[in-house]
Amino acid sequence: MSKRNKLSKFADIMSFPNVYQNFSPKEIKPLGKNGVEVQLKGKWSEHFGNEKAITLELACGRGEYTIQLARDYNDRNFIGVDVKGARIWKGAKMAIEEGLENVAFMRTKIEVIEEFFAPNEISEIWITFADPFIGKPNRRLTAPAFHDRYKNMLKDGGIVHMKIDDPTLYESTKEVLAERNDVKILYDRDDIYSQALDFPELEYKTYYEKSHLEKGRKIKYMQWTYL
């Protein structure tokens, strides 16, 4: 993507009503439409205008899961989270064009996610094709430090869904979860397309999933909850 194209997308998302951005993890200052500071932690119902359950998609990229879930479940709200504004632009624009009012995007580093969501504010989390960060395991979105953040934000019984191709990230996630004494694995398949899908949402394909499938990679999917 050219620098010019990127800058134009950054300018666009600043004017979108469904995007919030926090530019530095060192300074918590979430900006909404036209750069106005908006603190929505514990108050996302004010953005959506209702109290419906909220699902987060972490590492949402272009927001394919956020958008498709929102189309299929209009009784729920969905927020895509990613640090890359030019990727979020795609999902946010699509949501505006389709009139999907149950969609929002939060641009931030996920390391500071608890600054934007209150304890018990979230019902489900999807982690879609997160980076494996080979050689930098602490940066993985399922590294030990992330789980207490997820557990705090989730309501009791809230589910984390992870869809992934990378075997290192898949195995390391299972090792990290096994070391905790408060995790219940609800579902785990290491090659979901080798059999009939158990959940219709697994049909959705993100940009990265399509590229992994073209290379013949196996797609894995897990669900867990914190006790």
Ligand SMILES: C[S@@+](CC[C@H](N)C(=O)[O-])C[C@H]1O[C@@H](n2cnc3c(N)ncnc32)[C@H](O)[C@@H]1O
């Ligand atoms: C491999 S891409 C997957 C994007 C999308 N889910 C898909 O499947 O097409 C991983 C995404 O995670 C985002 N990401 C990685 N680490 C992050 C972090 N610590 N905080 C926020 N976003 C992060 C990247 O910006 C990137 O868009």
